Amino acid sequence: MQTHLSRLLEDDEFVVTAEVGPPHGADEQLLVHRVIQVKDYCDALNLTDNVRGIPTMSSMVCSHFVRDCGVEPVMQMSARDRNRILFESELYGAYALGIRNVCFMTGDHSLLGSHPEAKMVYDLDSIQALQLASHLMSGKDLAGDELEGTPHFYLGATFNPYADPLELQAWRVNKKHEAGARFFQTQAIYGITRFEKFMGCLDVNAIKILVGIIPLKGPRMARFMNRKIPGIKIPESMIQRLVDAGDGLSGNEKRGAVRSEGIRIALETIEKVRAINGVDGVHIMGVGWEESIPTLVEEAGLYPRPKKGE
Amino acid sequence: MMELKNKEDILEMLEGYGKIVLFGDSGCAQMCDVGGILQLEDMTDFLTDHGKDVLGYVFVEGGLCDEFATKQELENHKEMLEKADAFLVQACGVATQNLTEMIPEKISLPAVDSDFLGTMPERFHHDERCSMCGECVLHLTGGICPITRCAKGLLNGPCGGSMDGMCERDEDTECAWQLIYDRLKEIDKLDNIKRIWEMKDWSKEHGPKTVVHEAKDALFQ
Numbered sequence: 001m002q003t004h005l006s007r008l009l010e011d012d013e014f015v016v017t018a019e020v021g022p023p024h025g026a027d028e029q030l031l032v033h034r035v036i037q038v039k040d041y042c043d044a045l046n047l048t049d050n051v052r053g054i055p056t057m058s059s060m061v062c063s064h065f066v067r068d069c070g071v072e073p074v075m076q077m078s079a080r081d082r083n084r085i086l087f088e089s090e091l092y093g094a095y096a097l098g099i100r101n102v103c104f105m106t107g108d109h110s111l112l113g114s115h116p117e118a119k120m121v122y123d124l125d126s127i128q129a130l131q132l133a134s135h136l137m138s139g140k141d142l143a144g145d146e147l148e149g150t151p152h153f154y155l156g157a158t159f160n161p162y163a164d165p166l167e168l169q170a171w172r173v174n175k176k177h178e179a180g181a182r183f184f185q186t187q188a189i190y191g192i193t194r195f196e197k198f199m200g201c202l203d204v205n206a207i208k209i210l211v212g213i214i215p216l217k218g219p220r221m222a223r224f225m226n227r228k229i230p231g232i233k234i235p236e237s238m239i240q241r242l243v244d245a246g247d248g249l250s251g252n253e254k255r256g257a258v259r260s261e262g263i264r265i266a267l268e269t270i271e272k273v274r275a276i277n278g279v280d281g282v283h284i285m286g287v288g289w290e291e292s293i294p295t296l297v298e299e300a301g302l303y304p305r306p307k308k309g310e
Numbered sequence: 311m312m313e314l315k316n317k318e319d320i321l322e323m324l325e326g327y328g329k330i331v332l333f334g335d336s337g338c339a340q341m342c343d344v345g346g347i348l349q350l351e352d353m354t355d356f357l358t359d360h361g362k363d364v365l366g367y368v369f370v371e372g373g374l375c376d377e378f379a380t381k382q383e384l385e386n387h388k389e390m391l392e393k394a395d396a397f398l399v400q401a402c403g404v405a406t407q408n409l410t411e412m413i414p415e416k417i418s419l420p421a422v423d424s425d426f427l428g429t430m431p432e433r434f435h436h437d438e439r440c441s442m443c444g445e446c447v448l449h450l451t452g453g454i455c456p457i458t459r460c461a462k463g464l465l466n467g468p469c470g471g472s473m474d475g476m477c478e479r480d481e482d483t484e485c486a487w488q489l490i491y492d493r494l495k496e497i498d499k500l501d502n503i504k505r506i507w508e509m510k511d512w513s514k515e516h517g518p519k520t521v522v523h524e525a526k527d528a529l530f531q
Contacts, residue, residue: 080462084509105470106462106464106469106470106471107462108471108478109461109462109471109477109478109479111461111479111480112478112479120462122462122463122464123509123510123512124509125462125464125465125466125467125469126466127466127506128465128466128506128507128508128509131506131508131509132509142509158470159470160470160471162473163468163469163470163471163472163473164468164472164473164474164475164485164488165468165472165487165488165491165492167491168468168487168491168503169468169470169472171503171504172466172467172468175466175505175506178506179506187470230469230470230471230473230478231470231471231473231478233473
């Protein structure tokens, strides 16, 4: 399956994808507003799928709106909330809506979110979900029944270089590739050493890797992420830089200075990861700070983005 | 593993019933400190203090799940049972359902919430170990169950939230896949988890189940 994203990755263009948070409710205009902010600064746009088990507008529906805005969506699908029946049905629907890039993830434990009472599904894990999507592309469903219309997707998955045990996490990347994943998005990268070590364990020529970037708004956000977001490891030295940037300042001035430092840290990270063999692009997650994405892309010298079809 | 429901819930459950008989056993109920002799006596005091007439208790050696042993005890306490308005069962859900089926003319009520199947490394400490999924994989995982002990029940785990040997869910839960990895490394069987594990057949887990064993002369005949 050729998509704008896959074409750029195969042409060895340094790719920029971004992520927007779907609304915590039914207002699609909020989504459209966020998409318009970032659409010219990325090659494809991820729609997250109930991150941390907090319900947001369906990633499939959001992907549809994103297409309407003229941007190529990457629909995320979490194994936490679906069994194989819903995976199949949604994949048919997504394809019919013109959604071609799909990225599978395990999904955070629901105890970390706002609905800890929920019953989690995990009928499949993310690897088996990839297997399922690959299987559907053969024209048959899991029961062996002929499909009325065969979907063709460009499949992706995620990995977290900071997760343990490292060797087993690296094998999981291989398994995901074997199951059909062609591109990978990483958890947000801060400390480079461990990321380099992890990359050293992968067959980077076989897969495309987009490095996760989350610009930090300030020390409070950094500490919150270390505490609450699974798999995030922000070094204390980085948090200190954010603290120091706001030292002696107050109000808007302080806010501006701290945020600029957050942008600087993200830019440095982009520069460092670009130099690592096997890195094919960046995946910028705004997490509520979408305005940072255009700044980052421009200042990293990654703007303008190649036009579709060029 | 089971726990006594809170006292208010038990009283509410017994509303309208005056004469109560308690049930316990020397098996899981006693091991979990919900239906041993001590707890039956405590419950007697508690209910008496709240105006109930506790006629006595039936204590089964072994488990209330053992129909044969239970019927024997029911026979021994026939007179007392006949006078009762309700039975309060300080054992698992199987026990309450067993009694409901054996003495349908009386009402059997659960005094406990049944939580999980596990092990008891020491008194008052229980760890979950088995989900009864109907398809055991322990031979591949070095004897550590990923279905039960991974918070997400993953088969190709661990997820990206596993750090320093601990699960993303909370700081006290060990990552089952880290344990599996360490164990398989120890016994030189890491190849078991290098390959993709196919989608699980959950139909083997779905209840209600009934198994009828044929009489067998020899194992695996």
